Amino acid sequence: MRRTAAGWFWLLAAVIAAAPAASGARAAALHKPGRIVSLDLCTDQLLVELVHRDRIAAVTHLAADPAVSAIPEKARGIAITHGAAEDVLRYDSDLVLAGPFGVSATVNLLRRLGRNVVVVPLASDLAGIRDSVRAVAAAVGEGPKGEAMVAAFDRRLSRLAAPAESPLTAVIYQIGGSVSGPGSLADAALAAAGFRNMSAAYRLSRGGQVPLESLIAQPPDLLVLSSQADEYRTVLADNLRHPALAILRQRRPSLELPWRHWLCGTPHIADAIERLAQARAGLEARAR
Amino acid sequence: MKAPSARPDVKPVRLFAALGLAAAAAFALSLAVGPAGLGIAAQGEARALIFTEIRLPRALLGALVGGALGLSGAALQGYLRNPLAEPSLVGVSGGAALGAVMAIHLGLSQVLALALPIGGLAGAAVAMLVVVALAGAHGGPVTLILAGLAVSSIATALISLALNLAQNPFASVEMVFWMMGALADRSLTQVWLAAPLIVAGIALLLTVGRALDALTLGEDAARSLGINIQRTRLAVVAGTALSVGAATAVTGIIGFVGLIVPHVLRPFAHHRPGLLLPASLLGGAVMLLIADVGLRLLQPWMELRIGVLTALIGAPFFVWLVLRTRSELAP
Amino acid sequence: MRIEALGLHLSLRSRAVLCGLDFVAHAGEMTAVIGPNGAGKTTLLRVLAGLLTPAGGTVSLDGRRIADWQPQELARALAYLPQERIVHWALSARAVVALGRLPYQPLGAGVSAADREAISAALAAMDVAHLADRPVLEMSGGERARVLVARALAQEPAALLADEPAAGLDPAHQLTLFRHFTKLASVGRTVVVALHDLSLAARFCHRIVLMQAGRAVAAGTPEDVLRVEHLAAVYGIKGRYATLDGVPVVLATDLLP
Numbered sequence: 001m002r003r004t005a006a007g008w009f010w011l012l013a014a015v016i017a018a019a020p021a022a023s024g025a026r027a028a029a030l031h032k033p034g035r036i037v038s039l040d041l042c043t044d045q046l047l048v049e050l051v052h053r054d055r056i057a058a059v060t061h062l063a064a065d066p067a068v069s070a071i072p073e074k075a076r077g078i079a080i081t082h083g084a085a086e087d088v089l090r091y092d093s094d095l096v097l098a099g100p101f102g103v104s105a106t107v108n109l110l111r112r113l114g115r116n117v118v119v120v121p122l123a124s125d126l127a128g129i130r131d132s133v134r135a136v137a138a139a140v141g142e143g144p145k146g147e148a149m150v151a152a153f154d155r156r157l158s159r160l161a162a163p164a165e166s167p168l169t170a171v172i173y174q175i176g177g178s179v180s181g182p183g184s185l186a187d188a189a190l191a192a193a194g195f196r197n198m199s200a201a202y203r204l205s206r207g208g209q210v211p212l213e214s215l216i217a218q219p220p221d222l223l224v225l226s227s228q229a230d231e232y233r234t235v236l237a238d239n240l241r242h243p244a245l246a247i248l249r250q251r252r253p254s255l256e257l258p259w260r261h262w263l264c265g266t267p268h269i270a271d272a273i274e275r276l277a278q279a280r281a282g283l284e285a286r287a288r
Numbered sequence: 289m290k291a292p293s294a295r296p297d298v299k300p301v302r303l304f305a306a307l308g309l310a311a312a313a314a315f316a317l318s319l320a321v322g323p324a325g326l327g328i329a330a331q332g333e334a335r336a337l338i339f340t341e342i343r344l345p346r347a348l349l350g351a352l353v354g355g356a357l358g359l360s361g362a363a364l365q366g367y368l369r370n371p372l373a374e375p376s377l378v379g380v381s382g383g384a385a386l387g388a389v390m391a392i393h394l395g396l397s398q399v400l401a402l403a404l405p406i407g408g409l410a411g412a413a414v415a416m417l418v419v420v421a422l423a424g425a426h427g428g429p430v431t432l433i434l435a436g437l438a439v440s441s442i443a444t445a446l447i448s449l450a451l452n453l454a455q456n457p458f459a460s461v462e463m464v465f466w467m468m469g470a471l472a473d474r475s476l477t478q479v480w481l482a483a484p485l486i487v488a489g490i491a492l493l494l495t496v497g498r499a500l501d502a503l504t505l506g507e508d509a510a511r512s513l514g515i516n517i518q519r520t521r522l523a524v525v526a527g528t529a530l531s532v533g534a535a536t537a538v539t540g541i542i543g544f545v546g547l548i549v550p551h552v553l554r555p556f557a558h559h560r561p562g563l564l565l566p567a568s569l570l571g572g573a574v575m576l577l578i579a580d581v582g583l584r585l586l587q588p589w590m591e592l593r594i595g596v597l598t599a600l601i602g603a604p605f606f607v608w609l610v611l612r613t614r615s616e617l618a619p
Numbered sequence: 620m621r622i623e624a625l626g627l628h629l630s631l632r633s634r635a636v637l638c639g640l641d642f643v644a645h646a647g648e649m650t651a652v653i654g655p656n657g658a659g660k661t662t663l664l665r666v667l668a669g670l671l672t673p674a675g676g677t678v679s680l681d682g683r684r685i686a687d688w689q690p691q692e693l694a695r696a697l698a699y700l701p702q703e704r705i706v707h708w709a710l711s712a713r714a715v716v717a718l719g720r721l722p723y724q725p726l727g728a729g730v731s732a733a734d735r736e737a738i739s740a741a742l743a744a745m746d747v748a749h750l751a752d753r754p755v756l757e758m759s760g761g762e763r764a765r766v767l768v769a770r771a772l773a774q775e776p777a778a779l780l781a782d783e784p785a786a787g788l789d790p791a792h793q794l795t796l797f798r799h800f801t802k803l804a805s806v807g808r809t810v811v812v813a814l815h816d817l818s819l820a821a822r823f824c825h826r827i828v829l830m831q832a833g834r835a836v837a838a839g840t841p842e843d844v845l846r847v848e849h850l851a852a853v854y855g856i857k858g859r860y861a862t863l864d865g866v867p868v869v870l871a872t873d874l875l876p
Binding site: 042176 | 333334341342352358454475540
């Protein structure tokens with residue numbers, strides 16, 4: 001009886017000792033998800049830079065598109081999802097990252113099915129970018145890496161020259177005549193580089209489009225073009241190929257700033273800001 | 289027996305003089321109106337640039353496209369002997385848009401700029417031939433509308449498919465361009481590209497006046513008067529395909545111009561299909577130019593597409609037509 | 620113009636409509652084509668007008684095969700008046716009649732003085748001059764019919780082929796119409812009319828061709844053709860050919876069992 005009791009005691013002790021280890025392992029597993037699916041280009045890019053690709057189950061097809069992604073090479077070869085709930089379930093993911101728009105039906109369904117979904121809000125300014133990085137880092141269990149990313153971002157920004165007294169004007173002119181209005185990421189990038197976003201001066205349509213005429217009648221100090229005219233085959237890009245725009249660019253300073261640098265709220269926007277700041281320095285030098 | 293129709297006694301010469309004047313005035317107005325004001329806000333170089341590279345192409349396209357739409361509407365109504373025919377109702381505009389979308393998304397228009405209007409013309413020709421085959425010249429209004437609807441629907445579905453397969457983020461917005469039309473921010477390059485084909489189509493369509501007059505009496509009587517029906521059909525199909533195909537390739541689908549203009553002008557042209565052709569050419573130009581001016585005047589309050597505006601004018605007109613037909617057919 | 624057709628064979632929608640038909644019409648004569656419904660009268664007229672090409676047989680106008688005639692030449696020489704009185708648009712009577720002058724107006728040419736004369740004469744002949752500016756679609760059936768005949772007359776053709784021109788006309792206008800056709804024939808034109816009204820055929824036509832099932836069963840003067848046995852065989856009626864007040868009349872007195 002003493003031997004059996006001892007047996008039971010050791011068995012119980014073993015179980016009790018193992019329990020924290022087991023829950024710890026589980027907790028560790030939750031703490032660092034290993035089958036992550038991202039449903040949004042912006043979370044794609046953050047994810048790919050924060051975790052090893054072995055932990056990524058799928059990203060969107062845009063992550064490897066050099067037109068819109070800042071890190072296409074890093075995303076190449078990762079499985080692609082188009083965002084349907086079935087697709088996501090197929091990967092049996094332990095974490096789903098999504099943006100605020102576009103896949104809300106999928107997100108709701110996944111939540112109802114008990115999946116772990118983290119929705120990362122859209123960054124509309126530089127502070128928002130820091131929040132996005134931290135949010136994704138926390139979700140994937142790479143808090144320290146996230147902080148390092150933010151710190152590097154801040155270091156790059158601090159190296160930029162301070163904006164002048166009366167800042168030069170700039171406008172980012174995109175496909176279809178769209179310009180980025182105030183309160184957008186592009187607007188924040190222009191401000192960080194020391195420019196004043198001139199979009200407010202134009203009579204914008206509901207969709208935020210500037211007629212080419214207005215642009216020519218009141219050109220900004222720096223005209224920023226968001227993508228090469230041939231990047232996408234669409235009739236909407238006709239405005240970027242318009243002869244009048246070409247003539248305007250001959251007469252006034254312009255800069256081609258690829259979309260991929262400032263489309264998403266990632267630290268890569270620093271690339272865009274640095275180039276804009278460079279352009280500003282050039283213009284100010286010329287003015288003196 | 290229906291009530292006698294109002295027959296304004298207008299001599300053809302006076303009709304064309306009035307329409308010509310209206311077209312010239314509308315063209316001038318189109319040059320003068322725009323977001324940059326009447327050119328006062330901009331100085332020197334900018335003003336010249338705006339006028340020559342932005343306003344001029346817009347006005348030229350408005351005149352050419354409007355004229356092509358009005359003329360082809362009159363030609364289709366005359367040839368099909370059906371007052372409901374017009375390029376967009378008969379599916380031709382949809383086919384043209386599909387041809388243009390294919391040319392762009394297959395990359396053909398990057399290799400050869402002319403591929404765009406040619407794509408439009410090919411799409412328009414195929415659509416027209418299908419509709420004429422489906423409905424036949426003896427098909428009544430119902431058959432014609434059904435055939436046109438069928439071809440339009442297929443074309444729209446295929447455009448949607450093509451844009452989806454193109455996998456670019458602008459697919460849905462581009463769909464709006466094709467379905468609603470746009471004259472804004474087109475360039476002179478596009479005008480030079482489309483204009484020769486549009487003008488060729490217009491010239492071809494203007495030659496069928498005599499045949500359309502004879503067709504008033506039916507195909508047999510027309511043939512006995514020496515009209516070559518095959519050649520007439522070829523001219524109508526080719527002329528419509530060239531003019532509407534090239535126009536739609538550059539501006540997207542603009543509907544109702546070809547329906548309304550011949551209807552409004554028909555009493556003034558003494559109901560003669562031959563006279564209605566050049567009248568509708570001028571009338572179509574006037575209508576589209578004025579609509580485009582209206583669009584720009586509304587811009588501070590509403591951002592409308594030209595196709596939406598012509599539909600807003602055209603749909604009530606259509607309803608009135610249906611009601612009038614109903615009252616005519618009522619016992 | 621002498622119109623001659625030999626051995627015409629034609630099928631429409633895989634049904635034989637003309638089966639070895641011979642036909643001749645002389646200048647200066649009015650020839651009637653009669654026969655029951657479905658005999659092929661309209662088809663014959665369309666073949667003679669050059670609108671249908673027969674699978675077998677020939678059609679010659681003034682000794683020349685119809686295929687050798689130029690379309691414009693043919694349009695000036697021969698006017699065809701269809702049975703369906705189609706007018707698609709609300710043209711005025713004058714405008715409709717003016718269409719008859721199209722073969723004389725090359726592309727782009729306007730209305731000449733000769734055209735205007737022909738139009739006025741045609742309107743007067745058909746007693747529709749007072750309706751000249753009214754839309755044809757607002758006229759009665761008979762008035763519209765007369766306007767359409769006037770269109771054919773305006774063509775000033777050497778030969779006139781008319782399919783049921785008198786249908787729907789009141790007796791007075793029927794007489795006027797046929798008297799005018801007689802006048803046309805008397806100045807040397809060729810007139811061919813497809814008819815249902817046997818009395819009209821008997822009264823005004825120099826020759827009658829009786830058709831049945833795509834063949835010419837009898838051809839000759841009214842007396843020769845409108846015999847009791849022909850009427851019985853072709854129409855299945857008991858018919859009488861008589862003269863009333865000097866005017867020939869054909870009556871169907873009864874149906875045959």
